[in-house]
Amino acid sequence: MMSAAVGKWLDIGPTSQIAPGTARTLPVAGADEIAVFHTMRGEFYALVNKCPHKQGPLSQGIVHGDTVSCPLHNWRISLRTGEAQGDDKGCTPTIDLKVDGGRIYLLREAVIPPVKAA
Amino acid sequence: MNAQTGFEGAVGMTEKLVVIGNGMAGCRAVEEILARDPGRYSVTIFGAEPRVNYNRIMLSPVLAGEKTFDEIVINDQAWYDDNAITLIGGDPVENIDRDAKLVRTRSGHEEPYDKLLIATGSDPFIIPIPGNDLAGVVTFRDLDDVDKMLAAAEQGGDAVVIGGGLLGLEAAHGLSLRGMKVTVVHLMPTLMERQLDEAAGYLLRQELESRGQTILTGANTRVIHGVEGKVVGIELEDGTKVKADIVVMAAGIRPATALAKQAGLECERGIIVDDHMVTSDPDILAVGECVQHRGLCYGLVAPLWDMCRTLAGHLTDAPAGYEGSVTSTKLKVSGIDLFSAGDFSGGDGCEDIVMRDAARGVYKRIVLKENRLIGAVLYGDTADGNWYFDLLKKEEDISDIREGLIFGQAFASGGALADPNQAVAALSDDAEICGCNGVSKRQVVACIDAGSHSVDAVRSTCKASASCGSCTNLVESLLAITLGDGAVESGPATMCKCTSFTHDDVRRLILEKELKLIPQVMQELHWTTPDGCSSCRPALNYYLLCAWPGEYQDDEKSRFVNERLHANIQKDGTYSVVPRMWGGLTTPNELRAIADAAEKYGARTLKVTGGQRLDLFGIRKEDLPSIWADLNAAGMVSGHAYGKALRTVKTCVGSEWCRFGTQDSTGLGVRIEKMTWGSYMPHKFKIAVSGCPRNCAEATIKDFGIICVDSGYELHIGGNGGIKVRATDLLCKVETEEEAIEVCTGFIQLYREDAHYLERTAPWLERKGLDWIKAQLFDDPKRIGRLTARFRLSQKYWQVDPWANRAGGAHKDLHSHLAEVRPLSLENA
Numbered sequence: 001m002m003s004a005a006v007g008k009w010l011d012i013g014p015t016s017q018i019a020p021g022t023a024r025t026l027p028v029a030g031a032d033e034i035a036v037f038h039t040m041r042g043e044f045y046a047l048v049n050k051c052p053h054k055q056g057p058l059s060q061g062i063v064h065g066d067t068v069s070c071p072l073h074n075w076r077i078s079l080r081t082g083e084a085q086g087d088d089k090g091c092t093p094t095i096d097l098k099v100d101g102g103r104i105y106l107l108r109e110a111v112i113p114p115v116k117a118a
Numbered sequence: 119m120n121a122q123t124g125f126e127g128a129v130g131m132t133e134k135l136v137v138i139g140n141g142m143a144g145c146r147a148v149e150e151i152l153a154r155d156p157g158r159y160s161v162t163i164f165g166a167e168p169r170v171n172y173n174r175i176m177l178s179p180v181l182a183g184e185k186t187f188d189e190i191v192i193n194d195q196a197w198y199d200d201n202a203i204t205l206i207g208g209d210p211v212e213n214i215d216r217d218a219k220l221v222r223t224r225s226g227h228e229e230p231y232d233k234l235l236i237a238t239g240s241d242p243f244i245i246p247i248p249g250n251d252l253a254g255v256v257t258f259r260d261l262d263d264v265d266k267m268l269a270a271a272e273q274g275g276d277a278v279v280i281g282g283g284l285l286g287l288e289a290a291h292g293l294s295l296r297g298m299k300v301t302v303v304h305l306m307p308t309l310m311e312r313q314l315d316e317a318a319g320y321l322l323r324q325e326l327e328s329r330g331q332t333i334l335t336g337a338n339t340r341v342i343h344g345v346e347g348k349v350v351g352i353e354l355e356d357g358t359k360v361k362a363d364i365v366v367m368a369a370g371i372r373p374a375t376a377l378a379k380q381a382g383l384e385c386e387r388g389i390i391v392d393d394h395m396v397t398s399d400p401d402i403l404a405v406g407e408c409v410q411h412r413g414l415c416y417g418l419v420a421p422l423w424d425m426c427r428t429l430a431g432h433l434t435d436a437p438a439g440y441e442g443s444v445t446s447t448k449l450k451v452s453g454i455d456l457f458s459a460g461d462f463s464g465g466d467g468c469e470d471i472v473m474r475d476a477a478r479g480v481y482k483r484i485v486l487k488e489n490r491l492i493g494a495v496l497y498g499d500t501a502d503g504n505w506y507f508d509l510l511k512k513e514e515d516i517s518d519i520r521e522g523l524i525f526g527q528a529f530a531s532g533g534a535l536a537d538p539n540q541a542v543a544a545l546s547d548d549a550e551i552c553g554c555n556g557v558s559k560r561q562v563v564a565c566i567d568a569g570s571h572s573v574d575a576v577r578s579t580c581k582a583s584a585s586c587g588s589c590t591n592l593v594e595s596l597l598a599i600t601l602g603d604g605a606v607e608s609g610p611a612t613m614c615k616c617t618s619f620t621h622d623d624v625r626r627l628i629l630e631k632e633l634k635l636i637p638q639v640m641q642e643l644h645w646t647t648p649d650g651c652s653s654c655r656p657a658l659n660y661y662l663l664c665a666w667p668g669e670y671q672d673d674e675k676s677r678f679v680n681e682r683l684h685a686n687i688q689k690d691g692t693y694s695v696v697p698r699m700w701g702g703l704t705t706p707n708e709l710r711a712i713a714d715a716a717e718k719y720g721a722r723t724l725k726v727t728g729g730q731r732l733d734l735f736g737i738r739k740e741d742l743p744s745i746w747a748d749l750n751a752a753g754m755v756s757g758h759a760y761g762k763a764l765r766t767v768k769t770c771v772g773s774e775w776c777r778f779g780t781q782d783s784t785g786l787g788v789r790i791e792k793m794t795w796g797s798y799m800p801h802k803f804k805i806a807v808s809g810c811p812r813n814c815a816e817a818t819i820k821d822f823g824i825i826c827v828d829s830g831y832e833l834h835i836g837g838n839g840g841i842k843v844r845a846t847d848l849l850c851k852v853e854t855e856e857e858a859i860e861v862c863t864g865f866i867q868l869y870r871e872d873a874h875y876l877e878r879t880a881p882w883l884e885r886k887g888l889d890w891i892k893a894q895l896f897d898d899p900k901r902i903g904r905l906t907a908r909f910r911l912s913q914k915y916w917q918v919d920p921w922a923n924r925a926g927g928a929h930k931d932l933h934s935h936l937a938e939v940r941p942l943s944l945e946n947a
């Protein structure tokens with residue numbers, strides 16, 4: 001359960017939680033799970049954890065450069081834009097992310113789906 | 119230094135400018151204003167430090183003993199006097215009263231302003247751990263800190279530097295030159311990870327270690343220990359303890375915003391300024407490390423100079439907006455040449471050009487996007503750093519010089535020489551092409567003329583580019599010049615697009631050059647990408663663990679998900695779990711445990727596999743460690759159904775029950791599985807033992823198959839039941855179980871050491887030939903013993919149940935979520 005105060009950015013914890021070259025997941029109740037990546041070059045990215053091909057969990061792929069190879073059928077997805085690389089066509093939504101003071105923040109409105117009328 | 123008498127007479131006529139911060143930005147801003155309009159303001163500068171303005175970045179050379187304080191002063195007292203600037207040093211401003219438009223210092227001094235400039239710089243980040251306030255814990259920001267370090271170094275002993283960034287490494291270097299034994303503790307796996315990629319970080323680390331520093335990466339400091347209020351050492355999260363007489367905190371900086379925040383100015387990470395360096399109060403400006411401009415905070419001086427020019431323009435009515443800065447970094451450690459600039463994280467539409475020269479310890483990488491240079495990392499040879507930085511800042515189109523760009527300015531702008539082929543053609547016949555093997559251009563050309571028409575043919579004939587590969591492009595050019603572009607033959611496929619070497623070359627060179635880490639292989643063998651790709655990384659990981667059992671540390675991030683999570687990923691992102699059933703045998707107890715686990719973890723399908731065991735489907739990654747703990751408790755271990763590893767040993771019921779059985783095929787299968795499980799292979803490896811030639815265990819479509827007969831055991835190899843069915847070839851016939859096991863082990867190790875990654879035994883056998891395999895195993899009677907000994911050695915380290923490890927808590931982060939978002943309850947809270 002997140003405890004961050006309501007603001008534009010959602011604090012999802014320290015950068016040290018994700019080793020370079022790996023990704024971790026962030027389930028969102030009522031919306032798609034998010035995968036947060038840390039590349040070997042030290043950049044952080046967040047994407048919906050679904051491959052545009054057949055919904056493979058991108059968080060489980062091999063990260064190289066600024067792409068991840070999907071664990072199911074090896075499509076290569078850009079972590080920056082979510083676009084499939086090479087001849088494959090498709091795009092995974094990305095989520096705005098910033099790193100500040102050693103902590104990772106996601107753009108709240110991109111993470112949290114609009115509240116449905118009760 | 120204390121309050122100076124100001125130029126009181128001018129007050130009232132001229133506007134009053136008060137500057138908080140007598141540092142690099144504050145004073146430079148005043149210099150820029152004076153240069154534009156000397157009489158415009160009467161200036162008062164407050165400094166927390168009791169001294170004149172000096173060049174902070176040169177504190178590193180002062181610590182290292184290469185400079186004295188006097189040599190790094192930028193503006194001495196005469197400058198303040200000559201320009202009628204009042205310097206109030208050693209008395210920090212504690213309060214800004216925006217309504218009364220005045221500032222108040224610690225000693226109670228009040229100073230009114232018309233315009234206020236905040237240039238308070240940064241505060242060192244003190245990591246919040248126990249012991250961070252002990253005597254002997256210092257930061258590295260000002261001259262007082264340097265004095266503390268020098269005092270400690272005089273006593274000798276051990277120093278720990280927390281933080282392997284620019285600042286930390288310069289502190290470590292200085293203390294080490296001053297005779298201390300230095301350990302650098304860095305949270306991230308790569309030193310200076312914000313400026314360097316993994317490859318350059320690796321070279322830097324090697325160099326520092328060779329100078330006697332101890333570098334601990336991926337190291338999280340948990341506590342600083344002290345005795346009687348004084349530091350004695352640190353302890354890491356993993357329990358490692360390091361002795362320390364002094365601890366330098368160089369874990370980062372935070373813009374010094376306290377004063378601005380307290381005055382109610384808009385701040386985020388830094389004090390927010392617009393393009394004219396104006397804060398949310400039009401009469402208050404800010405420059406330097408304390409500001410945040412267009413979302414960015416800077417920690418280097420170059421941007422400050424731009425900011426100060428903009429600010430001076432604004433204050434003297436000649437506004438010129440500031441658009442942000444591109445920065446470059448150098449490390450001020452003597453003998454280490456390192457340069458990094460721009461954005462080198464790569465990405466869409468970006469192209470990497472990498473050049474590595476292992477012999478000289480050089481690594482260069484430039485990143486291009488849409489024909490423009492956007493980033494550069496140079497290690498070992500930084501002569502072209504400024505040239506690249508210039509191209510980068512000017513955003514020049516580099517299409518015309520692209521071919522020669524990585525070779526540097528001299529080469530790329532050399533007109534005709536910009537075409538590498540022409541440059542090579544221009545070399546003299548005696549010019550050395552391959553430094554490793556001492557091959558001249560004349561020799562290479564002779565070798566090509568004699569019929570070697572591919573890089574590979576040249577390599578195997580005259581040895582040019584056969585060792586480190588750094589001259590591969592020269593050899594390619596010579597082929598093109600000598601034969602004409604069309605006639606160059608492509609050699610055997612290289613491992614992947616990241617290298618010009620084949621799998622065989624890489625395996626051979628790993629042993630010859632004793633390469634023991636993935637980044638080391640990439641550097642020494644001139645990988646053309648900074649961190650490989652999803653095809654070479656798993657291969658290198660396997661080759662290294664096969665070559666150096668016991669020494670090599672498995673690199674999880676270079677493994678496919680199945681081998682990382684020790685389960686098979688399914689189309690819905692859940693996993694399947696297959697416990698080992700030795701030789702296809704099971705017990706009521708095991709079956710009960712499997713049934714219980716299936717219910718407890720909601721396995722939606724429970725299936726008998728084609729490999730004689732049970733598969734539980736639909737397990738969530740979070741539940742894997744606990745289901746494994748349950749299966750472990752009933753005596754079961756991982757079946758490696760997910761691994762490029764020994765999979766199953768299928769057996770038939772054999773002589774114990776079957777009326778045709780000739781030998782104990784079940785018993786032999788179990789024995790073999792107990793011996794071989796856990797071993798990683800180039801690809802998956804399956805074994806079967808059938809009790810008679812009726813072959814109920816389908817041994818003749820396995821990688822290694824045994825058919826028991828009355829007189830002994832027929833040993834078969836290279837079968838495959840998969841995509842392309844291939845029946846085995848008969849390798850030999852032996853009389854005893856012991857011999858069968860010996861040949862099986864020898865064959866497995868030969869395959870492990872020779873095959874290419876992802877090459878199963880069937881294609882491997884067809885490539886090498888049955889005769890070659892027989893010759894390897896049987897020509898020299900001692901050979902097989904050596905192979906089996908190496909296999910056993912490897913098993914000593916690798917025959918461990920990965921499930922037990924995970925069940926015991928290893929790699930928890932692979933199985934757990936980062937956090938969980940439950941938006942509705944949050945929003946409604």
Ligand code: SRM
Nearest residue numbers: 686694726727728729730731759765838839840841842878
């Ligand atoms: C579970 C199982 C099917 C079953 O329900 O029986 C199975 C399932 C898969 N097989 Fe298989 N194979 C299974 C026995 C076989 C067999 C039969 C055998 O081992 O006797 C074969 C043919 C024999 C052989 O390997 O030569 C077989 C030939 C393949 C192949 C083709 C290999 C080839 O060299 O052509 C693949 C694809 C690959 O490995 O690249 C494959 C790949 C797969 C993968 C791993 C596909 C994948 O990458 O996800 C499937 C994983 C499912 C999972 O999550 O468990 N599976 N697969 C069997 C597990 C056996 C075990 O206990 O470990």
Ligand SMILES: Cc1cc2nc3c(=O)[nH]c(=O)nc-3n(C[C@H](O)[C@H](O)[C@H](O)COP(=O)(O)OP(=O)(O)OC[C@H]3O[C@@H](n4cnc5c(N)ncnc54)[C@H](O)[C@@H]3O)c2cc1C
Nearest residue numbers: 139141142143165166174175210211238239406407418419
């Ligand atoms: C050891 C070291 C090595 C470095 N090496 C490099 C390098 O190689 N290249 C590079 O580009 N950069 C380097 N830097 C960074 C560079 O020094 C800074 O970017 C630069 O000094 C920032 O200038 P500034 O004016 O914003 O802050 P500072 O130079 O820190 O000046 C801020 C001043 O404000 C004073 N102050 C703070 N609060 C108050 C207050 N309330 N009242 C009065 N005064 C106050 C401080 O005492 C300080 O003197 C290095 C820094 C250090 C410490």
Ligand code: SF4
Nearest residue numbers: 688689727728840841
């Ligand atoms: S045969 Fe195909 S579908 Fe069936 S388990 Fe094997 S890989 Fe999957």
Ligand code: FES
Nearest residue numbers: 051053054056070
């Ligand atoms: S689901 Fe990702 S490649 Fe198929």
